[in-house]
Amino acid sequence: MQQLERIEHYYDTVPRVAATTEEVGPFTLFVADGSTGWQFYARPRLGLADDITADDVRRVLARQQELGVPRAVEWVHETTPSLLAAVREALPDAEVEVVPLMTSDRDLPGRNGAPGRCEVLRSDSADLAMVVGAVGAGFQGTDTVEPGSLGARPHLIDEGNLVMVAAYDGRGAVVGGGSASPRGDVAELMGISVIGSARGQGIGTAITAALRDECRARGVRTVFLTAASHEATSIYRAIGFERIATGCILEGLDG
Template sequence: MITRVDNYLHAVPLSGSVAEQVGPFTLFRSTTVWPYYARPVPGSGRTIEPSDVEAVRSRCEELGIPLSFEWVVETCPSLGPAAAAAGLTVVEHPLLVLERDDFRPATADARCEILPAEEALLRQGRAVAGLAFGDAGTAVGAAGPAERDAKAAEIPDDMIKGLLGRARDGVTVSAAAFTDDGLVSSGQHQPVGSTTEIVGVATLPAMRRRGLAAAVTSTLVEHAFANGVDLVLLSAESDAVAAVYERVGFHRIGFAGAAE
């Protein structure tokens, strides 16, 4: 299972990047409006040294792109210590998976649906994510519909163009929850073959603690299972966030590492 997850995570950036080998890593050079990262090549069994991290740093400096790494801790346990020794900040997040038989659909007092490739909706969904990740955690916060609308107006047109392209190509599938206040929670999944990852699930801080994130996740899972996927994965920001996903049947298989 964890090997399958690792292979998926190595394939999914290819829809928006050019891959380049740098020592034991694949460096994904972004062709979209957001940066990607380097990953250790799955199955190589290589022990990563700080010098390997420095080689990627040098290449990123040549290209003028940010230095960052993502990996599955259990398949490359040496990368975290090597990255820390090279002066990077290292974090680990719970890594969870869901198979069809374990799925427990969730609902909320909201209308949840898969979003069409429409600029206004994708702009609002991106704004919700920006506000939510800027006020991390699960506690109720201050930002609500007015802040969402202001944030949506600030999102660059080139980012929206990129999101629309990915939506039309089926590379990224978005879902959202709607109340009388409009779009208040959103998220995406990114299918590659029979595996997908749920990413970017976020709720307006003022609307938290209403089960909206679980309902949006459930909508994305239902779409994935109805369209040829049999394994869904995700990484959670914290144990508290992981608990939201565990309510719909996800279970932990390890940790996702990140360093920058």
Template sequence: MIRRVDDYLHAVPLSGSVAELVGPFTLFRSTTVWPYYARPVPGANATIEPTDIDVLRSRCAELDIPVNFEWVVETCPSLGPAAAAAGLRVVEHPLLVLGRDDFRPAKADARCEILPAEDAVLRQARAVAGLAFGDPGTAIGTAGPAERDAKAAEVPDKLIEAVLDRVRKGVTVGAAAFTEDGMVASGQHQPVESTTEIVGVGTLPSMRRRGLAAAVTSVLAEHAFANGVDLILLSAETKAVAAVYERVGFRRIGTAGAAE
């Protein structure tokens, strides 16, 4: 299972990047408006040293791109210590998976649906996610519909064009929850063959603790399973956030590492 997840995570950046081998890493050079990262080559079983990080750092400097890593800790346990020794900030997150038989649909007092490829709708979804991740955690906050609308007006046109292109190609599928206040939670999944990852699920801080994130996750899972996917994965910010997904049937299988 871990190997399958690792292979998926190595394939998914290819929809928006060019892959380049740099030592024991694949560096995904972005061809879109957001940056990507480097990952250990799957199955290589390399022991990463701080000098390997330095080589990658030099290549990123040549390309004028940020130094970022993402990996599955269980498949490359040496990367975290090497990255820390090389001066990078290392974080770890719970890595969870969901199979069709374990799926437990969740409902909320909201209308939850898959989003169309429409500019205004995707702007709202980006704004909701931006406010959610700008105030991380599960505690109720202050940002609500007014802040969402203000932030949506600030989303760059180039970013929306890129998101629209991905939605039209089917490499990104968005979903959202709506109440009388409009869109209050959003998220996405990114299918590659029979595996997908749910990403960017967030709720307006003022609307938390209402089951909205679980409901959006449920709609995304239903869409994925109805369209040929049989394994869904995600990484949660914290154990408390992971508990939201466990209500839908996700179970932890490992740890996702990131360094920058």
């Protein structure tokens, strides 16, 4: 199986442990279990060979609106090249986030002397909620870390479907974290974030390496992620990731 095909199978598999699905034209619509605290999206149906039209896009967005869930679509451009034009025809004023999809099939460098430590958390870790809060604080650009809602995370950790890593500073305070969702021999790294005052010290690299190491210990061969900025792309490339495709994200239509 080719690498992108394996990643597409992964994308179709991951939400199913915490969502119901509905086929809407050429899309699979994932609707999150309300207990998780998460929101999902629609993706092109696995194995789809037909072009997607603007009417198809309007139909799946209307169905999301009927269900009272956020209108959101995610896809890989190289796998479904017709979808970007269809979205732009259906929603001329909407912004589509276009990001590098990067993968590593080989070992990455280690922590490179980052201060503090990184730790893979158990489902009953007292720091689990603080990691959720620290990741949110990092993305929001604040240094104020408050405990976050755990949702289904402890259950997913116990089931082996989620890895969470905490990053600590030299005083032992949680300053960031990240997660991964291993499925078979593929895993995506997600939500890697560090609060502002702790950036520039190699902690993000340390989180990435810790997640990689844990996934590899579980038999994962392909580790991949999407990079949200040019800076992130440069960092991930420097530690062994290579761009193989383009991820597309349509969201924020209800805000």
